[in-house]
Amino acid sequence: MLSVLRNRTYRHLFVAQVVALAGTGLATVALGLLAYDLAGADAGSVLGTALAIKMVAYVGIAPVVAALAHRIPRRRLLVAADLARAGVALALPFVGSVWQVYLLIFVLQAASATFTPAFQSVIPDVLPEERDYTRALSLSRLAYDTETLVSPVLAAALLALVGYRWLFWGTVIGFLASAVLVVSVVLPAAVLAARSNPAPADGGTGARSVGARSLAGIRLFLSVPRLRALLALDLAVAAGGAMVIVNTVVYVREELGRPASDVPLALGAYGGGSMLVALLLPRVLDRVADRTVMLPAAFAVAGLLAALAVVTTAGGVAWRWPALLALWAGLGAAGSLILTPGGRLLRSAVPPADLPAAFAAQFSLTHVCWLLAYPLAGWLGATAGLPVATVALAVLALASAGLAARVWRTGPTVARSVAGAVADTAPAVVTVRPHHRQARRPVHRRPLHAPSGRALVRHHHHRHPAAP
Numbered sequence: 001m002l003s004v005l006r007n008r009t010y011r012h013l014f015v016a017q018v019v020a021l022a023g024t025g026l027a028t029v030a031l032g033l034l035a036y037d038l039a040g041a042d043a044g045s046v047l048g049t050a051l052a053i054k055m056v057a058y059v060g061i062a063p064v065v066a067a068l069a070h071r072i073p074r075r076r077l078l079v080a081a082d083l084a085r086a087g088v089a090l091a092l093p094f095v096g097s098v099w100q101v102y103l104l105i106f107v108l109q110a111a112s113a114t115f116t117p118a119f120q121s122v123i124p125d126v127l128p129e130e131r132d133y134t135r136a137l138s139l140s141r142l143a144y145d146t147e148t149l150v151s152p153v154l155a156a157a158l159l160a161l162v163g164y165r166w167l168f169w170g171t172v173i174g175f176l177a178s179a180v181l182v183v184s185v186v187l188p189a190a191v192l193a194a195r196s197n198p199a200p201a202d203g204g205t206g207a208r209s210v211g212a213r214s215l216a217g218i219r220l221f222l223s224v225p226r227l228r229a230l231l232a233l234d235l236a237v238a239a240g241g242a243m244v245i246v247n248t249v250v251y252v253r254e255e256l257g258r259p260a261s262d263v264p265l266a267l268g269a270y271g272g273g274s275m276l277v278a279l280l281l282p283r284v285l286d287r288v289a290d291r292t293v294m295l296p297a298a299f300a301v302a303g304l305l306a307a308l309a310v311v312t313t314a315g316g317v318a319w320r321w322p323a324l325l326a327l328w329a330g331l332g333a334a335g336s337l338i339l340t341p342g343g344r345l346l347r348s349a350v351p352p353a354d355l356p357a358a359f360a361a362q363f364s365l366t367h368v369c370w371l372l373a374y375p376l377a378g379w380l381g382a383t384a385g386l387p388v389a390t391v392a393l394a395v396l397a398l399a400s401a402g403l404a405a406r407v408w409r410t411g412p413t414v415a416r417s418v419a420g421a422v423a424d425t426a427p428a429v430v431t432v433r434p435h436h437r438q439a440r441r442p443v444h445r446r447p448l449h450a451p452s453g454r455a456l457v458r459h460h461h462h463r464h465p466a467a468p
Helices: 002-006 008-071 074-094 098-126 130-159 164-183 189-196 210-223 225-255 262-285 290-312 320-339 342-349 352-383 386-407 418-425 453-458
Strands: none
Touching: 002 008, 002 130, 008 074, 008 098, 008 130, 008 164, 008 210, 008 352, 074 098, 074 164, 098 130, 098 342, 098 352, 130 164, 130 262, 130 342, 210 225, 210 352, 225 262, 225 290, 225 320, 225 342, 225 352, 225 386, 262 290, 262 320, 290 320, 290 342, 290 386, 342 352, 352 386
């Protein structure tokens, strides 16, 4: 897996991601303590509002930025986002009221909504080989999981020496280091060329409004069955992840009566399951298709949540604590089985010039899934009880997995071209293999508007037609 780090450009970008994540983790801890200083017992509502602001920024900002990003070289865009985040982190220690926190959090998350999709769209161009890109996705998953585990420990160690406001300075250093690392590399020329002369997603030649461009990536994303299935799978991940993120402390402290020190152990089990899968998955994906891995994982999320409902209602039994750790590890593993191959799936479904818009659309739509799952886990758990919330999320995960299986049909794959997106929308089954001039397809009726599969094989250079 580490062989991809021999690529200097990717190595610098990966380290930039790691240090930025470490800075974000420190800011998360410091923000909680700042909210307590400002609001006291109402700190939970402050953090809840900040989380809602974060999701709104992610959902609303990413498509707009993608619509405007074609005018800015991606390296400049990434650096500007890092500098904006560093500026917000620099201001946070000096705020004196809650509304200032909300304003700065919105700016911070808007910058993150700019940085993350642009960063994701760069990596396929830096590592064009499928094998290398798969390993990069696993490393990225490991980076996120490691941040979840390491940042709280690092923050605790620093808090033993300095006040929590100093943690924001660590965040500033992380974002500035990320900007320096991005500046130190040059993006592939093909990426810059594609960015400097983008083709309209609708196949036309005229300029479109920012609003139309903002929605173009979402329309493109939703026009491809495989990507609609990916969105359903992301909803299943959100169902399991929301239960862990929102209710771990409730399970450990209230349901099981465990000490506060066991809360990070439970979260560590979740992160550990995810990390283990991220380490093992690249070799698996060398041999099996993404669908074979991702769909069973979504059904596993539903099964694990159903098992959690049983554990929740079992009463005071000694085995419930190890059972909770095992379920949390399983949910982490299942989430990683879905999230890690997601970039491969998206990359194979859209043309390279549309990758930035597609990644921005996924970023936005995925956070809509979390906006749905968080209230179910939190508000339903608080009002109707944890068993009801767990069953509701299990049903949501099962419905999402079933929808993904229905939408994402089995069949040959059209590899790494715009043909893949077109073929997914056409009823004909088209197979493109090396050393074969023309693929055979079954003969049956097709709608009048569907593109010809045979013509598609002969003319790969044709552009992707407009999404309906």
